[in-house]
Every structure is written in structure tokens, then in C-alpha cells.
Amino acid sequence: MPDGLDRYDVVFLGYPIWWGEAPRIISTFLERGDFKGKTIVPFCTSHSSGLGSSDRNLHSLAPDAVWIPGRRFAGNTSKSELEKWISGLDIKFDTDMDYSKFPLSEGKNGQAPTIRLSSGYDMPVVGLGTYSLTGDVCVNSVKSAISLGFRKIDTAHMYGNEVEVGRGVRESGVPREEIFVATKIYPNQYGNPEAAIEECLRKLDLGYVDLMLLHHPGTNDVKAYKAMERYVREGKIRSIGVSCYYIKEIDDFIRQVDIKPVLVQNEVHPYYQDTDVVPYIQNLGIAVEAWYPLGGRGHQKELLSDPLLTEIAMRHGKSVAQVILRWDLQRGVVVIPGSSNPDHMKENISIFDFELTEDEMTQIAALNRNEKHGWY
Ligand SMILES: NC(=O)c1ccc[n+]([C@@H]2O[C@H](COP(=O)([O-])OP(=O)(O)OC[C@H]3O[C@@H](n4cnc5c(N)ncnc54)[C@H](OP(=O)(O)O)[C@@H]3O)[C@@H](O)[C@H]2O)c1
Structure with a gap:
């Protein structure tokens, strides 16, 4: 073959x-x-x-x-x-995939289902976010997550932990090909993208990168993306996408590139639902992924004690974090909650034994406040 x-x-x-x-x-x-x-x-x-x-x-x-x-x-x-x-x-065609609906019945706790990206590669719909995890904490978090069933890890040049993420994956005992590793290059690297990509490959030291994103729009982003396209052709990067691109940004961008981004990673949580942007991107045949799914470090306290979410969580015998992550998946949004706590990680990947009703989905939709917790 x-x-x-x-x-x-x-x-x-x-x-x-x-x-x-x-x-x-x-x-x-x-x-x-x-x-x-x-x-x-x-x-x-x-x-x-x-x-x-x-x-x-x-x-x-x-x-x-x-x-x-x-x-x-x-x-x-x-x-x-x-x-x-x-x-x-x-x-x-694979690209006709409906990215607003995930095959959630195929998942079980500790084993998230996958979706097929427009590149032809499969990606789990739950991953571990590693922002702010450094040193041994990062290595151990990646290893814990993998031992709990996570098969997707999200990192970035900007997090300064690609070396540790790569080490965690290599030391996990799970074959590298079974783990989906995503990283991002930063706008200050777009002027010399080949050097940035080589640096990611070298630091991760995993042979290839499953998914590389542009971290934000910025000067030379098309140039940087075109360099990533060349690495896709060489087989060193499997899929490519972008982060923090909204309707205008993505429209302007895809007209200028050859390989359609497989995924857009944006801020999404119940207080910032990106109601127009999410279906717009999904309708382009592009998967949407949520950063700050739990509101982001320093913000998650209010979200995790929200009265409506608490009530829904109690009804299902689940935690508020689990309700939020399940809400994302039921609207076709991939989640990468960050954590260094194995108990939290276990919770975050145990969201396949309950389902939110349509009524509950509607109630959570009404929590939207357009309240952005990140600056971009
Ligand atoms: N593309 C971008 O511009 C961008 C921006 C920001 C983030 N990201 C990515 O998105 C990922 C997620 O964002 P984030 O990590 O900043 O924020 P987040 O996932 O919204 O929240 C992480 C916080 O929630 C806590 N937490 C996790 N699971 C929990 C649970 N089940 N119950 C209670 N608390 C829980 C974590 O603490 P513990 O460690 O104690 O569990 C941590 O303090 C990042 O790690 C990063 O990979 C991307």
C-alpha cells in the first residue's frame, strides 16, 4: 500500500x-x-x-x-x-464530515472517540492542555494523562515546555504513533518559519508533529503557514491549522493558502461561547477546539461554581467541569483542559457515560456573556 x-x-x-x-x-x-x-x-x-x-x-x-x-x-x-x-x-469525501457532531457513543470513560480531520488523520476529541506546566510537573502530567487514557497533548513554543512534553510522551510506555501531539509557532517566529518549525521538531523529538498551529494571526502568518505546508509535503508535520482566527481572519486566510487548516483553536467556554464563529468554522469543514474550556487559569473558580452548571452537574452525578466539557463535545467542540492533577484529568476524560438533554444544552447556551478571558 x-x-x-x-x-x-x-x-x-x-x-x-x-x-x-x-x-x-x-x-x-x-x-x-x-x-x-x-x-x-x-x-x-x-x-x-x-x-x-x-x-x-x-x-x-x-x-x-x-x-x-x-x-x-x-x-x-x-x-x-x-x-x-x-x-x-x-x-x-472525508472533508464532508459534519464537525458539529462527534461520534460520542463510540467513546468510553478513559477513551475519547476520534474525529477524522480533513488531512485524513484521526484526532481524539479530548486532550490535555499544557499551558503553564513546566519542568518535571509537565513531564509527569503528560505521563499521568497518557496512563489515564489521554491520547492527545497540546503544547506550544510559547509555553516553553515542548522538551518536557516530548519526554513525557516518550516515557509514557505508549507507542508514539498512538499519541496525537499538537504544538504552535508564535507570531514573533513567523519571519523565519523554517527555523521555528525545526526548533519544534527538535525540542519535541518525536519524529514528526501530528498538528502544528499558528498561535495567532500576525505579520507573515501566510508565509509561516506556507512553510508548514512544505513540511506537510515532506511528512514531518501531519496536519496544520490556526489559533485565534475568527470569521474575518479565517476568511481572509484560507483564500491565500493551499492546504485548508484542519482545525481552529479558539477561546470557548460557557461565558464566551463564540456562538457565530463555531458553526461558521465547522461549516467550512474545519474542526473547532476550545482553549480555556474551564474559563482559564485564574478564572475557572467562578465558572466551576456557576449555580446553573452546579444544578445540572448534581442532576447527572457529575462535576461542573465534566458538564462543561460534555457541553463542548455535544456542540462539536474539541476540548483540551489543562491540568497537573491526575484526579482532575481522570474526571475530564470520564464524560462518556452521560448526556446533556437538549433543554440543558439550551440553558447552558443562555449563560453566554461574551466575556473573553484571554486578550486575543
Ligand atoms: N491557542 C491559544 O491561544 C491558547 C490560549 C490559552 C490556552 N491554550 C491551550 O488550552 C489549554 C487549556 O487552557 P488552560 O489550561 O489555560 O485553562 P483551562 O483548561 O480552562 O483551566 C485549567 C485550570 O482548571 C483546573 N482544572 C482542570 N480540570 C479540572 C477539574 N476537573 N476540576 C477542577 N479544576 C480543574 C486546572 O487546575 P489543576 O491543575 O489543579 O487541575 C487549571 O487551573 C491550555 O493548557 C493550552 O494548551 C491555548
């Missing part, structure tokens, strides 16, 4: 322009793959021949695949013609 192909359900198989070479290359490709259950869409840009018999012959190399009739394009075919062809194929 060609690298990474197993992550995709639909394969667009482009025939190279040299007619003589095409069957050899394509049959090598097909012979290596188990295409059972996959859809193959052949196309070619050859000026001298169509798909014809080579297309039919190739079907015998992957008989288990679903073959969509191929098509030949002229060299000057426009982008809009291609898009029209693709949208008329009636294929369900």
Missing part, C-alpha cells in the same frame, strides 16, 4: 501523460494496494489517447474497488470545470 493511502476512501488515479509508462506505473501502484472498499476515480491528461482499454484492464488489478468511470481532460481544462466534474461524482 503506498504510504498513507489506507487513510483515504477515495483515490483519484491520474494517468501520466506518457502512454507507454502509464500501465506500468499504475499497475505497480495497484498491485501494492488492497483497495477493498475504496473508490477509484481514474482520469488522464493524455492528448493522444483516452482512458479506453487501459482503464478496463486496470480494473482487473483492483477488482474489489468501486471504479467510477474515468475521464480524459485536455491540457487547458479550467479549475472550475474540474470542480464541476468532481462535485457531480456523488462521492462522499
Whole structure:
């Protein structure tokens, strides 16, 4: 199987322009793959021949695949013609994923379900935030979280703890590939993004980064993102996204880049719900993730003693933190609560044995005060 192909359900198989070479290359490709259950869409840009018999012959190399009739394009075919062809194929793409609904019934306490990002990689919907965790506290928090079932860790250059996060992951005893590690580069690094990315890779020392975000909009953010795109192509970063981008920022941004961000990480909690922004981003086929899900360090006291949330928590026999995190997941918002306390971590990943009613979701929606706790 060609690298990474197993992550995709639909394969667009482009025939190279040299007619003589095409069957050899394509049959090598097909012979290596188990295409059972996959859809193959052949196309070619050859000026001298169509798909014809080579297309039919190739079907015998992957008989288990679903073959969509191929098509030949002229060299000057426009982008809009291609898009029209693709949208008329009636294929369900991964990017059609409804990011407002998570498969929560697939999760259990200590094992968060995953969502498939538009990059084709799967990501758990609950992770550990590591802002303000440093030194051994950070290493031990990462190890505790992993032993409690967390499979996603969020860090950033700005937190000054990528070395410790990497160490915690390596010492956890869980294979690296099973843990999803996200980091961020900071605006003051956007002028020389290659150096920033190399520094993250070196400090984490995990071989590759699962997700890299731009920490904030800023001068040269497109330049920095384009550097991240190059690292995606080289396989050193698997998915890329942004943080602190709202409707205008994301609209301006995605027009200028080649790879759509898989995720936007923004401040979201019951007192700052980002009611317009969350569905807007989800409708772009981009996952939304909450920073400060519990209100943020120094602010969580008021949120965690909110009378309505306390009442709902008591009704379900859960803590207020669990109610807030479950509320996020039920509106399709990924959570990364920060903690160095294993009892809290255990609570935070034990939110799959209860469900908030529609009425409770509506009541929590009414707590919104547009009260931002971060400055960006
Ligand atoms: N992209 C951005 O600009 C940005 C900005 C801020 C944060 N972030 C990311 O988002 C993550 C989350 O934000 P945050 O850590 O600042 O704030 P947070 O998750 O809203 O709150 C963390 C605080 O809540 C406490 N806590 C955690 N679980 C608890 C529980 N079950 N019961 C009671 N208290 C609990 C923690 O204390 P204990 O240690 O005692 O559990 C900690 O003091 C960060 O760690 C970071 O990874 C990103």
C-alpha cells in the first residue's frame, strides 16, 4: 500500500501523460494496494489517447474497488470545470464530515472517540492542555494523562515546555504513533518559519508533529503557514491549522493558502461561547477546539461554581467541569483542559457515560456573556 493511502476512501488515479509508462506505473501502484472498499476515480491528461482499454484492464488489478468511470481532460481544462466534474461524482469525501457532531457513543470513560480531520488523520476529541506546566510537573502530567487514557497533548513554543512534553510522551510506555501531539509557532517566529518549525521538531523529538498551529494571526502568518505546508509535503508535520482566527481572519486566510487548516483553536467556554464563529468554522469543514474550556487559569473558580452548571452537574452525578466539557463535545467542540492533577484529568476524560438533554444544552447556551478571558 503506498504510504498513507489506507487513510483515504477515495483515490483519484491520474494517468501520466506518457502512454507507454502509464500501465506500468499504475499497475505497480495497484498491485501494492488492497483497495477493498475504496473508490477509484481514474482520469488522464493524455492528448493522444483516452482512458479506453487501459482503464478496463486496470480494473482487473483492483477488482474489489468501486471504479467510477474515468475521464480524459485536455491540457487547458479550467479549475472550475474540474470542480464541476468532481462535485457531480456523488462521492462522499472525508472533508464532508459534519464537525458539529462527534461520534460520542463510540467513546468510553478513559477513551475519547476520534474525529477524522480533513488531512485524513484521526484526532481524539479530548486532550490535555499544557499551558503553564513546566519542568518535571509537565513531564509527569503528560505521563499521568497518557496512563489515564489521554491520547492527545497540546503544547506550544510559547509555553516553553515542548522538551518536557516530548519526554513525557516518550516515557509514557505508549507507542508514539498512538499519541496525537499538537504544538504552535508564535507570531514573533513567523519571519523565519523554517527555523521555528525545526526548533519544534527538535525540542519535541518525536519524529514528526501530528498538528502544528499558528498561535495567532500576525505579520507573515501566510508565509509561516506556507512553510508548514512544505513540511506537510515532506511528512514531518501531519496536519496544520490556526489559533485565534475568527470569521474575518479565517476568511481572509484560507483564500491565500493551499492546504485548508484542519482545525481552529479558539477561546470557548460557557461565558464566551463564540456562538457565530463555531458553526461558521465547522461549516467550512474545519474542526473547532476550545482553549480555556474551564474559563482559564485564574478564572475557572467562578465558572466551576456557576449555580446553573452546579444544578445540572448534581442532576447527572457529575462535576461542573465534566458538564462543561460534555457541553463542548455535544456542540462539536474539541476540548483540551489543562491540568497537573491526575484526579482532575481522570474526571475530564470520564464524560462518556452521560448526556446533556437538549433543554440543558439550551440553558447552558443562555449563560453566554461574551466575556473573553484571554486578550486575543
Ligand atoms: N491557542 C491559544 O491561544 C491558547 C490560549 C490559552 C490556552 N491554550 C491551550 O488550552 C489549554 C487549556 O487552557 P488552560 O489550561 O489555560 O485553562 P483551562 O483548561 O480552562 O483551566 C485549567 C485550570 O482548571 C483546573 N482544572 C482542570 N480540570 C479540572 C477539574 N476537573 N476540576 C477542577 N479544576 C480543574 C486546572 O487546575 P489543576 O491543575 O489543579 O487541575 C487549571 O487551573 C491550555 O493548557 C493550552 O494548551 C491555548
